[in-house]
Amino acid sequence: MASVLIVYYSRGGHTAKITQAMAEHIRQQGRECDLFRIGEPSEINWDLYDSVAVGACVLYGTYDKSVFAFVNQYQQQLETKPNSFFSVNVVARNPEKRIPENNKYLQKFIELSAWKPKDVKVIAGKVDYPSWRWYDRWMIQLIMKMTDGPTDPKAVIDYTDWQDVNVYAEHLIGLAK
Ligand SMILES: Cc1cc2nc3c(=O)[nH]c(=O)nc-3n(C[C@H](O)[C@H](O)[C@H](O)COP(=O)(O)O)c2cc1C
Structure with a gap:
């Protein structure tokens, strides 16, 4: 059975709400999904998952440093699975800015992260x-x-x-x- 891991960083709770909605939807499709909040003390058992998504909210033009620390630390684990990154920001209230190439925050993540996601998504916050x-x-x-x-x-x-x-x-x- 396909099993999805979603790792996220949320300051005010909205990105957490988005990831919970994703997890619920995935489970409704009969698949497994676990959520992991960056900063949680527990360990991830990467062997359990067939794909992984990392999502984070934009704060003052960038992402919390714990997001970069996480993806740098687990770059190898991320790269060995189908993977995706999603950025949550309010500039994306404009549909044009939901196109990854037009969203400067998404481009900034790709530029600054050691892990280069295979797949990307912009979500309005x-x-x-x-x-x-x-x-x-x-x-x-x-x-x-x-x-x-x-x-x-x-x-x-x-x-x-x-x-x-x-x-x-x-x-x-x-x-x-
Ligand atoms: C301190 C702060 C700074 C923010 N800076 C930006 C920004 O530079 N660009 C942007 O598009 N959105 C910005 N936002 C909007 C957040 O990305 C948006 O509110 C998001 O939904 C927050 O998610 P969270 O509740 O998971 O923290 C900012 C929000 C906060 C609270």
């Missing part, structure tokens, strides 16, 4: 001003002002295309075959 610290809120409002995005400090907008998340989850099953 969530704006959640009320839950962000004043400094983050202020900075992101500034970025949004420059890119014609929402600036209302009360705005909570989920840009994720959940249907497409399911399609990607099925794609990960396909990679595992």
Whole structure:
């Protein structure tokens, strides 16, 4: 039976929610799926999995350093399996920026990571001003002002295309075959 591992980094919980939706969808298709949060103390038994995806949210134009540390440490294990990387960011609220070649954050990951993913995906994330610290809120409002995005400090907008998340989850099953 195809078994998929999804490794993720989430600051505010939205990337975690996306990975949970993927895992549920994969299990609904009768396949196995485990989630691993970067920073968890437990060990991964890589032998259990037929494909692996790594996903992370974008924070100030890049990814948490623990994401790069993880993919560098496990580069060999990642490379021996069908693999995929997905980037979660709000610039991707614009459909054009969901095309990997047009998403600078995805390109940045490929450039900075020792592991070069065989397959990539861009997923639009969530704006959640009320839950962000004043400094983050202020900075992101500034970025949004420059890119014609929402600036209302009360705005909570989920840009994720959940249907497409399911399609990607099925794609990960396909990679595992
Ligand atoms: C501190 C901070 C910085 C962010 N910087 C960017 C950014 O530079 N570009 C972008 O497109 N999205 C940026 N975002 C948006 C996040 O990528 C988006 O909210 C994502 O859904 C967060 O996922 P998480 O809840 O798993 O942390 C930022 C969010 C936060 C909180």
